[in-house]
Amino acid sequence: MxxxxxxxxxxxxxxxxxxxxxxxxxxxxxxxxxxxxxxxxxxxxxxxxxxxxxxxxxxxxxxxxxxxxxxxxxxxxxxxxxxxxxxxxxxxxxxxxxxxxxxxxxxxxxxxxxxxxxxxxxxxxxxxxxxxxxxxxxxxxxxxxxxxxxxxxxxxxxxxxxxxVDTGRFAPGGRIAARAALGVPPDALCIGIVGRFGPFKRHRQLIEAFEQIVPRLPRARLLIAGGGGSEEAAVHQRVQASSFRPLIHLAGFQNEPRACYQAMDLLVVPSINEGLSNAALEAMACGVPALVRSGCGHEQIITHGHDGWIAGLDSSADLAGSLAEILAEPIRLVDFGRNARKKVTSHFxxxxxxxxxxxxxxxxxxx
CATH class of the missing domain: 3.40.50.2000 (Glycogen Phosphorylase B;)
Structure with missing residues (x-):
C-alpha cells in the first residue's frame, strides 16, 4: 500500500x-x-x-x-x-x-x-x-x-x-553521563525545554521564570535543547544577556534528544499552541515528569499531581511560582517520573x- x-x-x-x-x-x-x-x-x-x-x-x-x-x-x-x-x-x-x-x-x-x-x-x-x-x-x-x-x-x-512514543528508544538511564556530556553539574536541579524556537513555545518566558527562582534555588539549571524556528536568534540573545548565563545550557539541535531528557529532573512545556506534546511524551518515557500549560491536549496525557503538573502558566510569574513549588520538594520528581513512565508505556x-x-x-x- x-x-x-x-x-x-x-x-x-x-x-x-x-x-x-x-x-x-x-x-x-x-x-x-x-x-x-x-x-x-x-x-x-x-x-x-x-x-x-x-x-x-x-x-x-x-x-x-x-x-x-x-x-x-x-x-x-x-x-x-x-x-x-x-x-x-x-x-x-x-x-x-x-x-x-x-x-x-x-x-x-x-x-x-x-x-x-x-x-x-x-x-x-x-x-x-x-x-x-x-x-x-x-x-x-x-x-x-x-x-x-x-x-x-x-x-x-x-x-x-x-x-x-518509542518507549524502547526513550527510556530512563544514564543521567550522570548525560549531564557530563551537556555540562550540567551532577547535583543540579535541572529543568529543561525541548523543541523548535517557534513563537508559541514561549522560551523567553521560561528564561524569565528561571531567573526569578534562581536566588531561592541556587542548584537550579536550565537546559534548552532544539534548533530552528523564527525565534531562535532572539532566544539565544536573551540567554546571552541573562545575568544567570552560566546556569543556562544551550544544547542546540539534538539528532538524538534522549540524553537531554535523561539529564533533566523536570521538563517544562509552556507552549500556548500544541496538539499533543511529543516532548512531554518523550520525557515521560524517560522517567522525567513534566510541568505543562493547561489545554493543548495535556489533560489527555498527564494526571495532575500524580505523573506531572498542569497549571495556567500564563505569565513568567506563573511559571516561576509553579517551578518554585515543585522544586521545593525534589523527592516528588522521582515518584512522578516513575508514574509518568508507566502512563506512557501503557497508553501512548x-x-x-x-x-x-x-x-x-x-x-x-x-x-
Missing amino acids: KILHVVNSLDPGGMENGVVNLARGLESRGFETHVACLERRGVFSGRLPASSKVLLLGKSGGFSPGAAWRLARAITQLRPDVIHSHNLGPLIYSGLATAGGRRCPWLQGEHSQLTAEERLPRRLRQRRWLYRGCHTIHTVSTAMREELVACGFPAQKIVAIANG SLESMITSYEHLYRASAPR
Whole structure:
C-alpha cells in the first residue's frame, strides 16, 4: 500500500517526527511511504526508509500555482493509494492537486490548535470547503477533536489518534553521563525545554521564570535543547544577556534528544499552541515528569499531581511560582517520573499509534 504525505518540510518538529516514525513503523507491514515537501526537504528526511522518495515542490513566498501543479503531477506518477496532508498549507495544496479528493482518497491531519488567524470566518469557511473532499480528518488529541467540532466541522469525519512514543528508544538511564556530556553539574536541579524556537513555545518566558527562582534555588539549571524556528536568534540573545548565563545550557539541535531528557529532573512545556506534546511524551518515557500549560491536549496525557503538573502558566510569574513549588520538594520528581513512565508505556506507545494509522489508511483506500 502506497502513502504520500504532504508537508511543508521535514525540518525538526513534532509532526515531522511523527511522519518519519510512521513511515518506518509501517514499512514492515507492507506500506510504502513517500513525502512531498512544499518548501524544503529538512534534516528529518534522512531518517526515512530507503524506499521512500522525497519530492520537492518548490513553493516560496505566497501562493504558488506551480507547487500545486507539481504535486498533481507527482500524484499521477506515484499513484498513491492515500494522500495524507498535514496542517493548513498542505491541506490547501492537496485539495487543489486532488481536485477536492476526487483523484485519490485524502486524509487531513491537524497537529496543533487553531490560531487566532485560523479562527477568522474566512479561514473557517476555507477549511470547511476543503474538509468536504477529505475522507477523514484526524487530530492528535481528543481536545483538538472537540475544538474542531465546536467550530462547526463535521463530527462524523473527525477522529482522534493520540501521538505515540518509542518507549524502547526513550527510556530512563544514564543521567550522570548525560549531564557530563551537556555540562550540567551532577547535583543540579535541572529543568529543561525541548523543541523548535517557534513563537508559541514561549522560551523567553521560561528564561524569565528561571531567573526569578534562581536566588531561592541556587542548584537550579536550565537546559534548552532544539534548533530552528523564527525565534531562535532572539532566544539565544536573551540567554546571552541573562545575568544567570552560566546556569543556562544551550544544547542546540539534538539528532538524538534522549540524553537531554535523561539529564533533566523536570521538563517544562509552556507552549500556548500544541496538539499533543511529543516532548512531554518523550520525557515521560524517560522517567522525567513534566510541568505543562493547561489545554493543548495535556489533560489527555498527564494526571495532575500524580505523573506531572498542569497549571495556567500564563505569565513568567506563573511559571516561576509553579517551578518554585515543585522544586521545593525534589523527592516528588522521582515518584512522578516513575508514574509518568508507566502512563506512557501503557497508553501512548508508538506501536499503538502506528496500528491506528494503519487501520485508518486501510479504511480509506479503495477496495
